């Protein structure tokens with residue numbers, strides 16, 4: 001039996017594996033998927049969870065058992081991918097070695113708060129939060145509900161990040177949330193970003209900057225985050241600029257998985273060296289890359305992972 005091995009049962013891995021069970025002759029091919037997580041998360045829901053909006057209130061509104069979105073024709077292997085040997089065409093998982101004929105890496109990216117001085121242990125505690133994963137998004141419900149005055153700072157620590165529009169969407173949702181609560185006039189909302197404006201692309205930047213201005217949201221551009229001071233409640237840029245906060249909603253640096261770098265497949269930041277025209281790995285034979293883990297010049301988004309899976 002030949003095997004296509006898919007690493008990761010997130011958006012990209014699930015779509016490609018399910019499609020392959022329809023495209024391949026399953027008398028000859030096995031489609032196997034490896035993932036270490038208990039749950040598959042619909043990550044866009046994390047944006048609404050902190051505000052308890054549109055029915056996104058609890059874990060069950062975003063999470064499914066990891067196996068559930070996968071076709072019953074897929075063999076699922078639960079475990080962490082520890083090493084990828086592209087010469088031997090073998091992947092080491094917890095307690096299992098899996099050989100492959102073709103490999104698809106769809107391991108996504110991870111939050112790396114430890115990359116920012118002062119952020120690592122402080123994230124999710126006190127006044128420093130994020131909505132970029134489900135546990136942290138849930139933990140932000142209470143501080144947001146409690147906030148009646150002060151400075152809410154939404155900060156993008158570094159680029160690239162998955163779903164680049166999410167931080168400004170969060171700022172707009174916060175504006176609406178506090179207006180409905182009747183406390184907007186006592187809360188200053190600031191978007192602090194490494195981009196040159198409210199968003200990356202010039203046209204969108206122009207429109208979103210105007211919308212932000214109309215909503216009374218301050219935008220601090222070209223801010224490269226160097227450190228977070230949890231006690232002093234200040235973020236500081238490499239240029240020495242400081243922005244104080246009462247509640248900080250931060251998007252920590254996004255990096256690729258360690259196993260990609262450790263297996264010699266990475267670009268230095270954990271993203272796979274990927275040919276943008278073919279989605280083949282640039283160095284390894286029979287290895288394809290989809291989703292956030294690819295180092296191609298496009299947004300890291302579920303929609304992109306979906307189109308790549310269909311390619």
Ligand SMILES: Cc1cc2nc3c(=O)[nH]c(=O)nc-3n(C[C@H](O)[C@H](O)[C@H](O)COP(=O)(O)OP(=O)(O)OC[C@H]3O[C@@H](n4cnc5c(N)ncnc54)[C@H](O)[C@@H]3O)c2cc1C
Nearest residue numbers: 008010011012036043044080081108163291292301302303
């Ligand atoms: C707040 C937020 C809002 C978003 N909104 C949108 C939106 O509106 N539209 C949109 O298109 N996209 C959105 N996205 C982005 C979208 O969710 C991701 O781009 C998409 O999930 C990427 O799919 P992926 O398959 O590459 O990675 P993921 O879906 O993250 O899946 C990666 C999988 O790999 C597994 N994994 C990682 N490392 C290992 C390992 N070593 N061993 C075993 N398993 C491992 C993980 O457990 C995970 O299941 C949003 C993201 C966030 C955080």
